[in-house]
Amino acid sequence: MKKTLGVFLPLYTTTLLLLLGSGLLTTYVSLRLTSIHVSSALIGAIIAANYIGLVIGGKVGHFLIARVGHIRAYVACAGIITAAVLGHGLTAFIPAWVALRLVIGLCMMCQYMVLESWLNDQAESNQRGMVFGFYMAATYLGMSLGQIVLMLQSNLGITTLLVIALCFALCLVPIALTTRTNARHMSPAPMELRYFVGAIPKVLATTLVIGMVVGSFYGLAPVYASLQSLTTQQTGLFMALAIFAGLIAQFPLSWLSDRYNRPLLMRLNAILLIVAALPLALLPHIDFPLLLAVGFVVSMLQFTLYPAGGGAGQRSDRAGTPRLAGRLSADGVRRRRQHRAIGGRRADRTAGRQYPVRLFRPVRRAAGGPQPHGESGRTAAGAGRAGAPHPAARQPRQLAAVAGAQSDLR
Numbered sequence: 001m002k003k004t005l006g007v008f009l010p011l012y013t014t015t016l017l018l019l020l021g022s023g024l025l026t027t028y029v030s031l032r033l034t035s036i037h038v039s040s041a042l043i044g045a046i047i048a049a050n051y052i053g054l055v056i057g058g059k060v061g062h063f064l065i066a067r068v069g070h071i072r073a074y075v076a077c078a079g080i081i082t083a084a085v086l087g088h089g090l091t092a093f094i095p096a097w098v099a100l101r102l103v104i105g106l107c108m109m110c111q112y113m114v115l116e117s118w119l120n121d122q123a124e125s126n127q128r129g130m131v132f133g134f135y136m137a138a139t140y141l142g143m144s145l146g147q148i149v150l151m152l153q154s155n156l157g158i159t160t161l162l163v164i165a166l167c168f169a170l171c172l173v174p175i176a177l178t179t180r181t182n183a184r185h186m187s188p189a190p191m192e193l194r195y196f197v198g199a200i201p202k203v204l205a206t207t208l209v210i211g212m213v214v215g216s217f218y219g220l221a222p223v224y225a226s227l228q229s230l231t232t233q234q235t236g237l238f239m240a241l242a243i244f245a246g247l248i249a250q251f252p253l254s255w256l257s258d259r260y261n262r263p264l265l266m267r268l269n270a271i272l273l274i275v276a277a278l279p280l281a282l283l284p285h286i287d288f289p290l291l292l293a294v295g296f297v298v299s300m301l302q303f304t305l306y307p308a309g310g311g312a313g314q315r316s317d318r319a320g321t322p323r324l325a326g327r328l329s330a331d332g333v334r335r336r337r338q339h340r341a342i343g344g345r346r347a348d349r350t351a352g353r354q355y356p357v358r359l360f361r362p363v364r365r366a367a368g369g370p371q372p373h374g375e376s377g378r379t380a381a382g383a384g385r386a387g388a389p390h391p392a393a394r395q396p397r398q399l400a401a402v403a404g405a406q407s408d409l410r
Contacts, residue, residue: 019142021167053105140247147240246303
């Protein structure tokens, strides 16, 4: 364990700083827009723009890494993100914020691809589980620390943006100074929509609805907390505790998934999530201690839905790695659809209740409820547009980077 941690420490440190800045920025944007009385429709559009950027970044990142290499691609994207973060403080023009969030999402996907392909390429087969376990721990820890930093801020002014920009700038340093050989050069991988439509329609549909749950949390939980009359510090504590619950929940889930039927675990998880989230949907006002407790339980369940769903879909042969890539490419698609729905006309009338309401519908579907006609096909199509890789049999060493990070966690 110590050897693994020491060898990959620069990448873990980079991940920690990257997610610290990202988690802080996501909550900051939601709270800032709520404080200046921006409509829920526009908040939904800005949040959706980030996930649209993630979708586009799946293709752009693969091309960029293949063209200039991992380190240069990462450095370029970090510089662009830092500038885009500071751009939030230069203007209050909402369409500009939409564009900035799209650019940030695109560049962050490129950075994720660099980090995860690097880890996947350098990790030995007998240590992959531990390598990516530390990676996921750094991810959740970074997001939790971002919320703690928010608690220390007296207001939502330019200082918070400077801290976020500082995190994105500092995440360059470990990568630039690492002495490890970077990941192998990637060749552009063609896309085959029919492959994903035929191979994993149910898995993609499951990924879509699970992402609607997680996407609603990241985008709307801060808004929900604000409309519960929580202070900035209380909102930061609520978010930090919720994200930390997601980290804790990964350990019992991994133990259970190796011993019990994974599809059954996912359905049970989804049913428990519906029950746990009932207070959020039914009570107009929740005392802060109770809100923390409910948020902790809900987050433990919602953040384990995707790993459980991923494990449930990984029951085929070893060619399942590109299937994972297809699901992960759909990640931005599913969240984009979530926030486009939130940004609709209904959003203005139900702003205070959107997080719990949006939580229920996709969880019911993930638990085994009926799917809308044609949804699986649309999901797979979205995954194809997002930049999913070619089947492994034809591209054994050129799999999409994002698939590698998750393939050994299940």
